[in-house]
Amino acid sequence: MAHITVDGTVLEVKEGALLIEELLANNINIPHFCYHPALGKDGNCRMCMVEIEGQKRPQIACDTPIKEGMIIRTKGANIDRVKRSILELELINHPIDCPICDQAGECSLQNYYMDVGLYESRLSTPKTRGEKHVDLGANVVLDQERCVLCTRCVRFTKNITKTSELGVLSRADHSVITTFPGAKLSNPYAMNVVDLCPVGALTSKDFRFQKRVWFLNAKEAICDHCARGCSIFVDHHKEKYKDEVIYRYRPRLNDKINGYFICDAGRLSYHKENENKEFHALIRGKISEYEYAEGKLLRLLKRHLGKTAFVISSNLSLEEMVRVQKLAKLYEIALNAYEPERFDTSFGDDFLKCNDRSANARALPLLGIDTSKEMLQEALNRVELVVLIGRSDANVIKEMGYTQNIAILCSRCEVTCKEVELVLPIASHTRREGSFINLDGYVQHSACAIQSEHGHKTLLAILAPILGDTIFTCKEVWEAELFFYEVLKGVSFDSLKTTPKIAL
Amino acid sequence: MGIKIVPRHGNTLKEKLYLPAIFGGMKTTLSHLITNLSDTPEIKTINYPEEQPHDISERYRGVHRLTKRDDGSVRCVACFMCATACPAECIFIEAEERNDGVDEKMPKRFDIDLLECVFCGACVEACPCDAIRMDSGIFSFIGKKREDFVLSKEQLLANEEKKA
Ligand code: SF4
Ligand code: SF4
Ligand code: SF4
Ligand code: SF4
Ligand code: FES
Numbered sequence: 089m090a091h092i093t094v095d096g097t098v099l100e101v102k103e104g105a106l107l108i109e110e111l112l113a114n115n116i117n118i119p120h121f122c123y124h125p126a127l128g129k130d131g132n133c134r135m136c137m138v139e140i141e142g143q144k145r146p147q148i149a150c151d152t153p154i155k156e157g158m159i160i161r162t163k164g165a166n167i168d169r170v171k172r173s174i175l176e177l178e179l180i181n182h183p184i185d186c187p188i189c190d191q192a193g194e195c196s197l198q199n200y201y202m203d204v205g206l207y208e209s210r211l212s213t214p215k216t217r218g219e220k221h222v223d224l225g226a227n228v229v230l231d232q233e234r235c236v237l238c239t240r241c242v243r244f245t246k247n248i249t250k251t252s253e254l255g256v257l258s259r260a261d262h263s264v265i266t267t268f269p270g271a272k273l274s275n276p277y278a279m280n281v282v283d284l285c286p287v288g289a290l291t292s293k294d295f296r297f298q299k300r301v302w303f304l305n306a307k308e309a310i311c312d313h314c315a316r317g318c319s320i321f322v323d324h325h326k327e328k329y330k331d332e333v334i335y336r337y338r339p340r341l342n343d344k345i346n347g348y349f350i351c352d353a354g355r356l357s358y359h360k361e362n363e364n365k366e367f368h369a370l371i372r373g374k375i376s377e378y379e380y381a382e383g384k385l386l387r388l389l390k391r392h393l394g395k396t397a398f399v400i401s402s403n404l405s406l407e408e409m410v411r412v413q414k415l416a417k418l419y420e421i422a423l424n425a426y427e428p429e430r431f432d433t434s435f436g437d438d439f440l441k442c443n444d445r446s447a448n449a450r451a452l453p454l455l456g457i458d459t460s461k462e463m464l465q466e467a468l469n470r471v472e473l474v475v476l477i478g479r480s481d482a483n484v485i486k487e488m489g490y491t492q493n494i495a496i497l498c499s500r501c502e503v504t505c506k507e508v509e510l511v512l513p514i515a516s517h518t519r520r521e522g523s524f525i526n527l528d529g530y531v532q533h534s535a536c537a538i539q540s541e542h543g544h545k546t547l548l549a550i551l552a553p554i555l556g557d558t559i560f561t562c563k564e565v566w567e568a569e570l571f572f573y574e575v576l577k578g579v580s581f582d583s584l585k586t587t588p589k590i591a592l
Numbered sequence: 593m594g595i596k597i598v599p600r601h602g603n604t605l606k607e608k609l610y611l612p613a614i615f616g617g618m619k620t621t622l623s624h625l626i627t628n629l630s631d632t633p634e635i636k637t638i639n640y641p642e643e644q645p646h647d648i649s650e651r652y653r654g655v656h657r658l659t660k661r662d663d664g665s666v667r668c669v670a671c672f673m674c675a676t677a678c679p680a681e682c683i684f685i686e687a688e689e690r691n692d693g694v695d696e697k698m699p700k701r702f703d704i705d706l707l708e709c710v711f712c713g714a715c716v717e718a719c720p721c722d723a724i725r726m727d728s729g730i731f732s733f734i735g736k737k738r739e740d741f742v743l744s745k746e747q748l749l750a751n752e753e754k755k756a
Contacts, residue, residue: 188671192671220696302676303672
């Protein structure tokens, strides 16, 4: 531990750590481009200057190790003048085309200019021009003119993905980021460079021109595209007279799971959340009122009392599983979660992506829910109603020789055929909250519950009246039911924020 | 909050009779009538719609128009500044890639709902490209259904600057 004085306040910090790390950790605003916690220091942008007592010139905070008793100034006319000059240098060849730049609103250059810039341009020579639209591959578009050459993107491909597709070409004014001739940016994590780029030089082809960022609302969630369960932000917006639309997923820092990054497949998986616009409740293939279909579910369950099986998806949240299990126990319904397509051996790698594509399959054995094909076969032989919950793969049970009534509760469904007794849409992943256990046993809560415009209820809301109680929220499920589980000992709803780990 | 007691007026006999006040008012009206009858051309009215107003000032905020570049193409770059500034939230923009080399971005759709617009001019002030103006001088806009009042990009581009 060391003690340093920053702008007159004494801070207790880690001796030997980088000054910028500790300053940022103490919420002290240090403008910076090239430093990034996941990529370390590079010392090329000179934006992070601070004054250190005893040193003749201002120093860069990103490459200064902390020593006991340092006295540091981050504010004041002197240091602001230095920062302004560096900003002026960065902006010499910048096209200042914020009106058409997707980064506007979350751009470091813009923010720093408003903090310490605000100067009149002194430039009298023409600016060096560059390419405005270079397709680097992997959905990443480069605008050479906006680049501040911080090399974050280069270091990402070099140090994190170890694919080294990007590099800096030419010298001085003509330096540009580029790929090697004939090669493209191509790795399953490439789109992270768009988040890393502090300015609008790298933009995502997927998000390009879709929405100005200041309209977006960010909600915390977790990705359900594979068992890693990366922490993400869901950026959504409801335009006047239109439905809520999700515009992008962004990585959310979680040291225990994904750090600062997510994979491209997970990032783009938000598209499926926007696709359920035309999804209606169906009774034998005919569109029905939602409330009527809900009643129909209850009638079906009553009619086939004792002769029903629930076949659930392993993507259901912990809370939903517990509630379904409770219902199954109450009415002696067979419960199974057999999924033939849970593993995808072409998906995983040694960084984040994993072959297990189920968001919450780890919860099944913990709750004692059976996943074997034999038990499902045995159940299918004696029941006359199968309710698929959170999934619509009716072909799986049909292939097992089942020919009687099927009801489907899911958020996306390709089956509309008349043989299916009932299709009841439920709120999809980002439209309901829920907790998930990832492949290492970390329990996370996905709090993102964007209002469903189509009146699709959450599974919890559908189950509550059937169970005859008023448990609608995850918090209530934790307090009323999950509380008793031995495997979740020491974990409470409120502690989920800290991503607790349980033994699997 | 304190309560302010206001004295009640109108309790005298003269006020309760009402007639003196009525005749007082009539006197003003009649004096205007006589002045106007004796000097008709000075009356400050026009025979609208046969006669159109001729005193619309340069700064009058009429129906919007989208301005054009020198090559006649749309100037707007779909930056959404106007839509962000608009207090009535009546500007609806959809952006698209512009591939003609003039610029990178342009509006695919640019609608203004005139029934919701409060003609405040905030959109004009907000535009960084001078792409939207309210100098068309159009002060009256007629439609048969609500949809007629939603001006499309093409309609807005067709509006011309009012000639002096
Ligand atoms: S493209 Fe972005 S991240 Fe890469 S060097 Fe330029 S400014 Fe930095
Ligand atoms: S690694 Fe898995 S959980 Fe993480 S973003 Fe990719 S698909 Fe989603
Ligand atoms: S004049 Fe005012 S209300 Fe009308 S479109 Fe412009 S900003 Fe909106
Ligand atoms: S009219 Fe102006 S402010 Fe509005 S989107 Fe177009 S360029 Fe931007
Ligand atoms: S952040 Fe310190 S030099 Fe770039």
